[in-house]
Amino acid sequence: MYRTLLPGILAMAAIVVASNILVQFLFGQWLTWGAFTYPLAFLVTDVMNRVYGPAQARKVVLAGFVVGIACSFVGTQIQGEFGPLVTLRIALGSGLAFLTAQLLDVAVFDRLREGRWWRAPLTSTLIGSSVDTVLFFTIAFSSWLAVLEPGNDVAWANEALPLLGVGPVAPLWMSLALADWGVKLALALVALVPFRLIVGRLMARVA
Template sequence: MTRAFLPGILAMAAIVVASNILVQFLILDGLLTWGAFTYPLAFLVTDVMNRVYGAEAARRVVFAGFVTGVICSLIGSQIVLQGDGYTYAAVPLRIAVASGSAFLIAQLTDVAVFNRFRGGRWWRAPLVSTLIGSALDTALFFTIAFSASITLFGPDADTAVNWAWEAVPFMNKGAPMPLWVTLAFADWLVKLSLALIALVPFRVIVQRLAPARATA
């Protein structure tokens, strides 16, 4: 059965690696990164594994993705980039901790919520679990990574992310708020959209895998 999980593990690892690379590329004047469009696919992989192979298989895939993310963060923390007269780590400490924590908690929550709604209509479990998991992921990541109210990482770690504390109009139009709040909201909107779109590949993949598993 472990071999059956391998495609899910590889898919999750590929998504995590791709997202860690693509997050470096900004779009829409820095409002989003290309990684915002690949990372939500992790919820699709988790939900497919959960539907076809069960919660334990989904959790194994999640832990594989978590380990992959930790490795990416360790590598990124050793890469030094050049700014305007200064240098900085590609993956600062706060972002590394936020990324790993948000991923693990949100994905495991997704697995639990999916199980809660497993017996309903086919779309209910993946949609509800992804919406809740995505919202939790966004809230945890951006708060831990950028909120000025969290000071446990120390002044050096805060300095690496204090650019996100700048007060700017919310979504470029509303009342002034810390930049990271706008970034979080934009990220969540992408996750929300992809949660709906992902129902199509979820349905197709599950219909292909479920009969194959039944005859295996």
């Protein structure tokens, strides 16, 4: 079974590492390039869940979580212009958001696996992505949780600005979260195509 999971583990690890690197590079005003790679983690989880079941999908998630912890540790050792590339709050937010959202994705998918082929991956990814976004941005940047890391100045993320430049005034981190969430929702729909193709090929091999 380990050999069958290895491609999923490697894919998840590659996505986590790539996202941790690409999150340092801006894409427009509200996003980073990491926003376009990280949602693929849900695709990997859902494919493994469909083909091998929830228990094996959780193993892939845990492997990704371990890789994420390693990436966060490395990031804390690298000094950027404003301090460590990864702060304690970012590390906590990233780890908790990933583990909670991915395990929730596995559970929701399993509950819906007997429905139409697209229902389980789409619903589980939408729910998991939403939880992931809320947890990460709230833990990492909101002024409400400053007690988690008093020495980390997140005033920049709490600057009051129009939401996405056009909406009501809100902290900057909410615009960042909303833009990130929008990308995740869009990719949840796009990912149905590779999900269908990859699952079809893997199921044929298993059979």
